Amino acid sequence: MIAFHFPPQAASSGIQRTLNFSKHLGKHGWEPIVISAHPRAYDAQNPSQLASIPPELQVRRVFALDAKHHLGVKGRYSELLALPDRWGTWWLGAVPAALSLVRKHRPQVIWSTFPIATAHLIGLTLHRLTGLPWIADFRDPMLQPAYPASGLQRRIWGWIERQTIQRCHTAVFTTHSAMQVYRARFPEVAADKFAVIENGYDEESFGQARPDTAAQPSGRLTLVHSGVLYQTGRDPSRFLQAIAELKQQGKVDAGSLRVILRAPGDMERMEALVRESGVEDIVEVAASVPYREALQEMLNADGLLIFQGTQFNNQIPAKVYEYFRARKPILALVDPAGETAQVLRAAGFASLAAMDDRAQIATVLDEFVGQVRAGQAHVASEALIASSSRVGRTRELASVFERTSAKPSAVLVSDVEINKP
Template identity: 25%
Template sequence: MNASPLASDPQASRAIPATVPTPTPVKKVLFIAYHFPPAGGGGVQRSLKFVKYLPECGFDPIVLTAKPNKEHRWTPTDQALADEVPASVKVHQVELPEEVHVPGKLERAARELLGMRSRFGRTWMDLVIEEGTKIAQREKPEMIFVTLSPFEGADAAAEISRRTGIPWVADLRDPWALDEFQLHRTGFHRSLEKMQMERSLRSASLIIMNTPESARRLGKTFPRLKANTIVSLTNGYDASDFTGEVEAIPGGKFSIVHSGYFHAESGLVEQKRRTQYKLLGRTVAGVERLPRSHYYLLQALEQWIKDDPAIVNDVRMRCVGVLSKSDQALIDASPAKPLFDCAGYLNHTECLRYVRAADLLFLPLHKMPAGMKAGIVPGKAYEYMASGRPILATLPASDARDFVSQAGTGVLCEPGDVAGMLAALKDQYKKWKSGAARPDWNEDFVRQFERKNLTMKLASFLRDIR
């Protein structure tokens, strides 16, 4: 399989093997992941796919996760994902009391103000240390792998490592204190979080960031973390999810599809409190959160309806995912509401059915200050690229923008660019009406993000740990 290396990836020189080797003996890995099936959502898939394919690469993952609790917006149940966990994989669960998930507002504010861990994070850390130490002593794994967030998992893995002498690996699905999208009480609290991040990662034998930019940012911010312990390993897509015929979306409409979550709620609050946020340093200067939602797309759709009222009969904006009250309120108040079809959360299989059949996929991200790249790539981006469908990508300078551009299917404009979105919508609709050819999809480039390829790369990193 021909995989194209990432030009900006600090580990691009490590070639992916042409075939999957199966070393002997098999290496055991204590795999700590709070987000794991039967929970669904974007945070689950990276861990699930590693666990699914590591056995083919000579590793035996022993999973330590949380017992399913009451469903929350970010952790819906998804049996389709649970069915992908190999029967041979041992899964251990710890149970967190429901009350730690939903602390009172005063408690949460007090803990954040004092720079204290949340009760949820502290409880998760303590349970993982207790149960993880028992598993490590009994199973004798060669290494401990923890996927973050919750970020308290880093200290839990470090403590298990200290007690057992087993090396540990930190896998950051988000850039933690270096994530420009995250809110902090003040700039001072952001600095405290950076200090905590460096302390927590110091003893890791390997630190895996999920974008090239976040890996670069980590090494630059914390030079005391040895450069050779920092690698980049992106999220991706599973080729097995893209087999078979594409099933058309019923109705024969021009279908614009967005999968996953919008972030209108936090963006609207930021917009309302912009001066306060700026004075307190709650956000990184120049970052705007609202474009990572349907807020500006709604404006483009409203203008499109004014220009051509007939599209109400021909166009549908299909939202596949859980909407917040703010997300739904924006739609309800908009003249473009007749265009919207909101399915709510669908299991991963059903979600991909929409993605694969879309006439246009919507991929928004937040706005960044000039000269700064975004440190994250939404997980949906990889499945969007794998579909080969056109992507309306409202992206700042970022790995996401670079990837979508190289994939050949991106219709790019800046975050919040209403005029650019409107022009793209009209152009893609015109092509759909005329039956014009699909974009020139660079499948060879996209193939490097296939989950088996990524797991093989992970396995090569893990074999180097001593």
């Protein structure tokens, strides 16, 4: 399994997809080998995540540099040093290491996962050199209307994307709309080459987190967003302005509402946005915490927040499934035409507003707070929760492996190595 995002990397929730696949594949007769990058290549690290890796799982961390931090000067670097992405040097370490593992363990399948383009380039190289069947996992679509913006990078990504779709055995997506985009983009490719395996939640991690039943109600509701926020696609600016509007109208104050933006990424920028909106008494910008502590916070919250703009209409944040499992009301600031909105509406959640519409957000937020306070807000059904488990998602992946290999023996997974007798 070839995966850049793997513990102790801390900036992407994508680590949970690979981590949980590698944890649960053994239940279905597969033993993974994970190949990942040396932790020096990560912008942010959370060493506590290492405890989530099963002790029997072999993880090979190979040479990789970040062009921005290791090949640049004061954060500036040549684009040629960051192709196909800032971690292109990972290819230099991963390919020789993977070939050595192939010779030693005779794996049956190669699996690589995007959104780091170098991962699919590694998978492509191994497939061409070894002839092993290759499963390409797309957590996000590669080429999108406005991303990547660089013409040179876009051409290179386009080549990697086309080679991946044409040469892989199966292309796996996390949403049906993303799969449909690729079917339309590559009409010459057989439809049965495409599959969907959605994200999910890890019951084991939730099993170690418990709601704080000792907490006494204070009359103040707590809403939580857990994860990175940024200007393009997940901008909380209008949401903060909506809180300010409700505050001016006397509908909310520091005694009745608390909003936590947990691990938003650029803490300084987010704190500045909060101050500019005049809601620093209500909104707290909080640093990253270990994963299980983040789950604990979800369980203790009164409501959970989602930001997913139009740019990500073909994607569903992995946290959505964790929110389902937390059995909490959800307020979603999303494009109503996007996949996230469709999934939430199908699950019965109606508190949705466009992320860039301050007035609409203020109206929906006011209604949402009232429903939560009255105990009338919708939460996920038990059937939905059961169907969203990572264990079930891994069963689907194992089925893809079985179809790929008549005699399953081992799987090469970026960041982890596992052998099967």
